[in-house]
Amino acid sequence: MSVSTDTGKPSKIIWVEPEDCILCYACVRECPVRAIEVRPNVDHVSILNDRCIACGSCYTICPTRAIRISSDLEQVRLDLESGKTCYAIIDPSISAEFPDITDYRNFVGMIRALGFKGVFDMSFAVDLSAQAHADIFTDFRGKYRISAKCPSVISFIRKYYPELTDNLVPMPIPAIIMAEIIRKKNPGDSMVTLINPCLASRLDIRRADATSPVDTQLTFPELRELFTLKKISENSVEFSEFDPPNGRTGSLFPMSAGLMQAAGQFENLLDSNFLSEEGRQNMLEAVDEFAKTYDIRKHLDLFYCEGCIMGPGMSATGHKFRRMTLVTEYARKRTGITGKDEWTREINSFPLADFTRTYTPDSQILPEPDESEINDILSLIGKTGNDDIDRGCQACGYRSCRDFAVSVAQGLAKAEMCHLYGTKNRQEYIRSLKTSNDQLAKAQKALQESEKLAREEKEMTREYSETLSALLQKIPSGVVIVNENLRIIQSNSTFIEILGEEAKTIDEVIPGLKGADLKTLLPPQMINLFSHALQHNQEVLHKDIQMENRMLNLSVFPIKKGNTLGAILRDLSLPEVQKEEVIKKVTEVIDKNLEMVQKIGFLLGEGASDTEKMLNSIIKYYRSED
Ligand code: SF4
Ligand code: SF4
Structure with missing residues (x-):
């Protein structure tokens, strides 16, 4: 029997299909541990595997089914068809999933008809685990404990309250205990498939160190798919009982306090030393108070979901209280299957010491950003000092504006997720768009005018050029x-x-x-x-x-x-130029020598005017030649 330490990281079991994500942030709002990141300039959310506790809340809330979970359905089908020895572990919440099947022995028969060599009821392991919890809770040594029954709770404590890791009851979850019992009773090569509604149990099954005694897991809807694929219905099988060992009140496990009741422990306000809580908010608050104060003075028995009957691997339809009734009726039937003495003998044949599990811290606590950084982000999204930052519209998916600002500072969110910031940005964008539109219109008008001017200038230049050219030719x-x-x-x-x-x-x-x-x-x-x-x-x-x-x-x-x-x-x-030159030269002679001519005229009397006449006649002669 293995004594294991929880150190291996599980492989990817949940992710977002980018093209189906519409960025509604419903998953961000639902995620209890801020494991969903929205990066700047990316148009879909992403799941941070290390931070995820596989609670499945995002998977069930996503309106577009963008969040996908890994599936072992094909592997199970191949294993069954290959002729390998296959065993199935059935979680008692199956009774709440299949109200359409009249007798549980029919669905055992149907599972067997799929090809499973052994079909085991997990209730026996619950009985063992319940016994271990009761022993530890009763033998109080000053340290209060937290139950090890819900893998999401275990993961949550290891990642976000690592200081409480040692408070976890050092037992594996019942599914793992059951697989170890099957392997002990049936040595040799075999495949063990867990059929349950719990996504988080995959954290245990898909441990990277491959130490899990469970090989594959099917959710109930996947089991239905397999029945349809193999054309197996209630009509096609006979009654069949589970393979031993059978549990007794362990069948109550899927409901709050079911584990402790299986150990004969009842929650009693006056006397009981434990507190059973279920549901996301109750679980979160119980752990937080447990971490902060010793005043609770009780052990905690916690489920993340409202019992496994409301787990993410149940069919989407179905009501909690009807499911509780179905489980109770099933448990009543199952309790009587094995006599108390025989059951006690079986229980005693599996010493509790063989099933210990040491959990190790896996802290995912992010450093707190500086107040100044938080304030910068708050003012970026339009929150002033007078605003109540501990509240908010929650459209971004965070409970308060402050939580949102912290997540932005830690790189898990982006400012654009804020509705107010988005609206402000849109308005500014519209304003800037308007301004640039106006500027564009003005620029276009100026451009048209300058084009017109340029055209006119070009036309004028062309006209001038033509005129000049024509003149020059003349x-x-x-x-x-x-x-x-x-x-x-x-x-x-x-x-x-x-x-x-x-x-x-x-x-x-x-x-x-x-x-x-x-x-x-x-x-x-x-x-x-x-x-x-x-x-x-x-x-x-x-x-x-x-x-x-x-x-x-x-x-x-x-x-x-x-x-x-x-x-x-x-x-x-050229003759015409010569004539012109002579005229010009003679004119110059006349002009330059006018004074001298006058003087000569004065001295010679009429002779001077004859000289002028003679010169003028030369000019006239040349001009007459034109
Ligand atoms: S499975 Fe749970 S913990 Fe993981 S991302 Fe979804 S809501 Fe968050
Ligand atoms: S719930 Fe999450 S994954 Fe689904 S569409 Fe909305 S933002 Fe995307």
Whole structure:
């Protein structure tokens, strides 16, 4: 018989299917130990395995069935079909699950028909465990104890009241005791399946150190599935009794105080030395008070659920008090199956010392965050100093705003879970959305206007350019406009004509020589004049320059300081230009020498006016040639 220490961690038995989670936080609200985490930027909750006590509360409350529990159904089916020796342990709460089966011997027959070689009633192990509890409770040595019957309670104490771990009665839960008895009575290779409504018993079965004498577990709905799969019904089987050893009042186990009653101990306000409590809230408060004060002065006999008859592995339909009646009737029948003497002999053949279990602490207590951190979170979610932070709407799943802030600080929750924070954020978001919408509308309007302006400017520029180009073509002299790099912006046909054949060829490809480099088209002396005009922002007028065998006259003048120059180029060898030049020169002579002419006129009398007449006639002659 094994004497074990509870050190192994169970493998994963409960989890959340992300795509089915609607973030309603019903599970967060229900979880007694804050084992459900909501991480920032994650759209589903997650179960923290190390913190979970496998109570199954979240599993039963989840409206979308997003919370899943592991199932051994397929493994059990394979084991049964493989021809292995399989034994079943039946929890007495089966009587509350199958009111549709008229006699318990029928469901024993049905289970046997599935292929189980032995079908055992867990009540016998309950009787043994009850005896151990009664002995310890009675032999009081100054230390009050907590019963070791509910695996959720055991797990809760190890994780959240680790200092009370030594107060647990050092016995395994009855299912484990029963499996050890089966293995002792039936040595050799076999598979033991526990059929019960308790999710938390999987904590024991799936211990990572593989020391559990139970191999697989079925919930009652899974057992129903197996019956359906194998087409087994009450009609298809004969009565069958459990394999011995049979229990007696151990069948009362699924109800509060059932364990102690199995040991003949009754809760009596005046005399009893133990307190039996059931249900989540009662259990939590009883343990908390037990931890904080010695004043209770009683041992605790606790169930997490309202008895196993309301465990997460029962069918969802069914009422507690009807179930209690069914269990009581079942227990009455079962108690009479084995005579007291025979039962006593069986009980005595299994010394209690063979079933000890040492529980070890598995603390999951998180460090308390700083008050300043809690206050920061409270103010983030809009709670001011005047608000009652020890209460709250509980929409986030926490009992109070303070509890919620602590969980956020500990990384178990996120601020977005707070309804108030969410609303505030949404309003701010809507406000900011409105503001940015307004800004967007303004920007769009400004953009449209500037696009319109740009279009108009472009159109004007195009018109100017066309006008300028047309005007330039009308000017009889060569005209060129260049940028600061002496690249041609505009030029007229006379300019191209003066430059010669090469320029004309370029003009055919690039009309107006736009973009051409002036330096490649004009001789260096002319380019120097352009550079001078550009650098000094000065005009350079009427410079005669020899180009090939022609005399050209160039005037360069700044149009825009530092970056645009204009130039007029004339070919002095052309007759019309020559005439114009002569007129200009003669006019200059007349102007410059007017005073001298006047003086000469004064000295020569009429002769001076003849000279002027003569010069004017020259001008007239040239003009008449136009
Ligand atoms: S099974 Fe229980 S302890 Fe585990 S997450 Fe669900 S409610 Fe919490
Ligand atoms: S109860 Fe929990 S797991 Fe289920 S949908 Fe709501 S938040 Fe998700």
